[in-house]
Amino acid sequence: MSAHHDEKPHCCQTASSGKCSMVFLAISFLIGFLFFLGVGWIVFPKLLYSKKIQPIDFDHKLHTAEAGGCESCHSLREDGTFTGIPGLDNCLQCHEEQIGNNPEEQKLVEDYVKQNKEIPWLVYSRQPDCVFFSHAAHTKMGKIECKECHGDKGESEKTVPYEENRITGYSRDIDGRIVPGLKLAANDRMKMTDCGDCHKKHGENNACFVCHK
């Protein structure tokens, strides 16, 4: 054995150092693999989205309790279009003067109501311009509840930060909360495939012009 050692010291050395180097190389691979897997899964999503805070921390729960369901503020106009996030005039119906002592309400009254300035809300579910979406079709004809797509927003007490995709400019709520596009709940993501799948499921027309403009 030793002879072997002696005879082929180089070879043996090579073999043992070969093993070492194999391990070393495997570790290098693993480090690279794991590090960049981490970059891709953890760092990248953090870098991709910028976080923006809503101008006012809005309490949906409080408002639905006081004013009623979603429709009391997010309503359909007579022509069937959707008002989306209501304008200042809607807030004015109650908040012409401060009615409580909530600092957020104070912000509303001081910064917006008194200066007659619209609140620059960030819209989580803003779709690209090429999309035509009719709330009337879904809520009136499809009888779909708001929360089926938007989640239980009505129960929320705080606004979550608006995460904007730095490349596309659209919200993370459109992209999907989980980056690879996994969808755990119906309201996780609002991409075209999600619309299409639902349309297919319900036997609705999936022609391009149904949802594009």
Place this chain on the structure above:
Amino acid sequence: MKHEHGAESHEKAYKYGMVIDLDKCTGCGACMVACMVENNVSYKKDESNKLDSITWLRVFQLTNGKPYPDTEVCYLPRPCMQCEGEHGHSPCVSVCPATATDYDHETGVVSQIYTRCFGCRYCMAACPYHARYFNWRDPVWPENTKAGLSPDVSPRMRGIVEKCSFCFHRLQRVRQQAYAEGQRDILEMEYQTACTQACPAGAITFGDLNNSEHKVHTLKQSKDAFRLLERLGTNPKVYYISTRQWVREAGDNYLDCDIKP
């Protein structure tokens, strides 16, 4: 269910089409302008190179080719023909590698999705009516005029193909209103294209070719009605009416040996 009958024919679905009365069309161009304003079509400082001038609806001048004083002229507005081909195989839809253009069996409208188009222009080569236009440049609107853009039609970007959509957004609009009112049927006059509405001569009629109560249904059966390049089998949904024989003949390419209609 819908797809089943849709794939075969339009029998139960809508089949939107147009009948243009060439005897009444004055060639004034109001339809072209109304179309461009409605659909956010941009304009350049020089639009005299008609090869790269985007006009979803273009009014062509036809002439009988005879010398003075026997010359006659006729104007022919050309929107997208929304070809049905056979079972929805429109020339352009058949060739699009990106599924950016598609045939909707429920309305008969050939859609064009700008964000999906990657600008190979195969469809333009396939369209026998030159109804498709390519954006060779970025659309530029003089700064203040952007205020006049309509939110109903998405503006296009460089490098993609666009075309007439029969003002499909207007159908989306009325459908939405109908939905809000809890109904599904769209009445004839509720959905009209911008050109139809604008035409000061009332030369354009628009409606459901399948619905015998719609005016287009009757008009397309006129003895003076014809379609463009009918022999190609494109099965277009735009009909023309002219009492002049030479105009009807000009609607297709005839050789001297052909039997003309």
Place this chain on the structure above:
Amino acid sequence: MSLGRRAFLQFSLGAGAGLTLSPLPWKLLDDSSIWSQTFRGLPIEVPVPPAGEVTIKKTVCALCPGGCGISVRKVKERAVKIEGTEGHPINDGGICPMGAAGLYQIYGGARVTKPLKRTGERGDGNWSEVSWADAISDISTQLNKTRKEGLSHTVACLSGSDQGTVPQLLKRLLSAYGSPNFFSMPSLRDTEGLALRFMHGKKGVLGYDLENADYVLSFGSGLIEGWGSPVSVFRAHSALRDKAREGKAKLIQLESRLSNTAAKADKWIPIEPGTEAAVALGLAHVIVKEMLYNKQFIDNNVFGFEDWVDLNGKTHRAFKRMVLEDWPVDKVSAITAVPAAQIFELARGFAKSSAPLAVAGRGKGMTPSGLNEFMAIYSLNALVGNVNKKGGVCVVPEIPLKEWPDIARDGLALAGLEHQRIDGADTKQAPVAQSLFNMVPDLINQINQEKMSDVMSALFIYNANPCYTLHNTQQVASAFNKIPLIISFASHKDETAKYADYILPNHTNLERYDDIYMPPGLGFPVIGLSQPVITPQYDTRHTGDVIIELAKAMGGTIAESFKFANYETLLKERLAEKWDTLVAEGFWKDDSFKLEGDRGFDTPTERFELFVIGLQRGGFISKDDNDYLPYYKSFPMSGEKDEYPLILIQTDSMRLANGTIATPPLMTKTVSDSVLKKNDIVVEINPQTAATYGLLDGDKALLKTPTGKTNVRVSYYNGLKPGVIAMPTGLGHTAYDDYICGKGTNSNDIIGTVTDPVVGFDIAWGCRAEIKRIIA
């Protein structure tokens, strides 16, 4: 290979594998493709028009006198579309290309955004901003000074028309100030007004019931080019088409070019340019000779058909003998190039129809016709008795409005008003015309600069662009260069505003109130109210308000005459009980008016006058009886036939605006490349004529007339009479923005004026010309 290097390679491989199994590359790919849909953040970013609540505002289009109802689609505060109003009595939902492209008036370039004062040389376009208060005080001080010097009559005003409250305010301002020099831009309506005044003895608007006529003879009228109230004429034409298909109606177009109207007509009869009246007299000859006229109407209602004897016992040759003696068919055929057989056929067809209608006025009617030639055509309607009848002609009376309060005038004002008008209108020189601005440029050009202040010291310009729309623009511009003070109310930097000392920008049509009375050619009385549908985009002010402020700033009796709170209240008062309807509907129609009916004639003879005595009573004295009759005289064209062997005519089109408002870019986009190629205007020529001059289709050429020359391209057109060159109008702007300016040539640049000897209008429809190929 060193270990480090291998390790690094392994690391990289691992990195690659790690990334591939992470969302990063796929998400980046997806996101960058989404980014490329709009190129967000780049200068070429595709705009995303913001959505919002949609409202529709009803108003009336004020871009032409047509009076169409329009509905403006608004998204929040932005106007995004102009559409015709359904159910409107004039256009019922239809719209013309100009109206449809009307948003450019508000949002387009070349807006005058603030009051401006000239700093550089005239025409250089150097301006400094000035406050409204300063501008008004400067101008009123200057005007008061002029007035104190006893030169109030040297202040003049030019308005696009004399209809509407703003022109009336301007007229009132001059009247209180002490100047008779109110001008309105010349147009066919001037001739029509005179024909009504002399033949019917009525004031109002000439109405044609085209829709119900069954044999329409159009003497070069551009029924499809924008004549009358364009959309209403288009609708009438479509009604004619429906009847024509059943053989129940006919439209025949007489003109030298196969225009759009000729192309739509059931028959196009090419004639020598400018000989429309001769054809009409030839037709009258046949109708009279073959006794095809409406004897009952002629006997009971017409004066001047048969010869008549005046108080001095002198017999005057009247219409009947005139057409029989002077206009035999052979002679007419020789003048007009219409075959004799066709003249007979036309005359018989016309007279034997139940509702024949003869329509006069060339093209869009931008240029007045001569009175006698107009009467020659118009009298055909009287010959067949189709006056005040369905499918005929009628006088649409003006709608009475609340009277204006009296004007207070001091001695200076009264003295100023004693002076003669600059253009000689209403004086011995031109007794029947109200306004002859066409005379003014030439008059000014003959005056020394030092004397200008004694003739025209200041000129207000409202809703007019004479430096572009009048013939011989060069002459107009040099005259404007001499006027000491020019105040323009233009909303856009047009050709005339370039010469102004002050521009006091008016709101554009969608930002202001405007009253529109009696659109031309319509067979019923209607008022339109243009209303502000969007808030003014810039620091502009309604001209009506500016006039009121100016008057108040001048003080004295002038201020006393302008005790109006503001324009809006004044307008409301003027329209009184009609206001609410006007605001709600955009129009007020007099439903009590009936086209048919015996309305009588208020001429000196209380009959329809074919021999117009009124012209003589009006002060026009001539030894030639033909001057009082419908007549044709060959057009006096300058230049020798040898030097200028061709005839140049102007051609109007719906796709090119040739009036005060410039063609917006979306409309120019619809124009064919056989009209405008790059920045070259394209003129039409018959291939046969082109061959004589060695011109090929598309060649560049030099077009020369006695007035000027310009480079053009030629386009073969078989539908044009040989020997004629047809040049489009509405191109060649030298002002406005890059999308409008510099496109082709303004045909008015090279066409000189021709003065009608009886009335004094500029009646030029063309001129002599020569064309030479440019060898590149």
